[in-house]
Structure formats: structure tokens, C-alpha cells
Amino acid sequence: MSTLVEKTEALAVEVSCSNDALSVTLSDGRVVSAPLVWFPRLLEASPSERSDWELIGGGIGIHWEPIDEDISVESLLRPENFMRLPNEALLPPSRTRRRRAGSRRPRAARR
Numbered sequence: 001m002s003t004l005v006e007k008t009e010a011l012a013v014e015v016s017c018s019n020d021a022l023s024v025t026l027s028d029g030r031v032v033s034a035p036l037v038w039f040p041r042l043l044e045a046s047p048s049e050r051s052d053w054e055l056i057g058g059g060i061g062i063h064w065e066p067i068d069e070d071i072s073v074e075s076l077l078r079p080e081n082f083m084r085l086p087n088e089a090l091l092p093p094s095r096t097r098r099r100r101a102g103s104r105r106p107r108a109a110r111r
Helices: 038-043 071-079 093-102
Strands: 014-017 023-027 031-033 054-056 060-065 067-073
Touching: 014 054, 014 060, 023 071, 031 071, 067 071
Parallel strands: none
Antiparallel strands: 014 023, 023 031, 054 060, 060 067
């Protein structure tokens, strides 16, 4: 007996922006939030421009016409595959501390 597993795609249903974060409510009930610094156009946009969004592709992404910005739901769920972030932005806190502690070598030993 075989079991068929249907893959469902999370789609955006609602979007909001604060002064420092983008929050997207997904069709499965999750709310995904990301800092606006990841999206310079949104960061620099006025509150009015940030609120002028529309869903694209049935919810696979969000478009802001006034600032010509498009963000996919997939990029919010897996930012490491889509965005260039500071090297340690996506590391768990414990790994970040270890890396920083390990990088403190005497200046003469650095190359």
C-alpha cells in the first residue's frame, strides 16, 4: 500500500510593515517576520509606500508598486538561499559566539 503525500505551498494572505520589520501571515496560519534592513527599499520607504502592497502569483510573493519591490514567500522562509546577509546573521546564537571567540587571535598570528 502506498501513501501519496501532497506538497502544499505556503502562500501570503496578509502583509504589514512596522518601522523595523516586515510581517507576512501565511495561508497555513504562520506569521513570518524579517527585519527591514534585509530589504533596503522597504527600509527607506515611507509608511504609506510600505502599506501599498499587493499579492502576486496567488500569494507566492508580495509587490510594492511605489518602490518597485518584490519579495517571495520562499525568500522569507529560506533567506539563506535568496539574500546576501551579513556572514553571521543566520547562525544560531551559540555558533555565532563560538566563531567570534575563535577569531580572537593575536594580531601577529592573523594573515
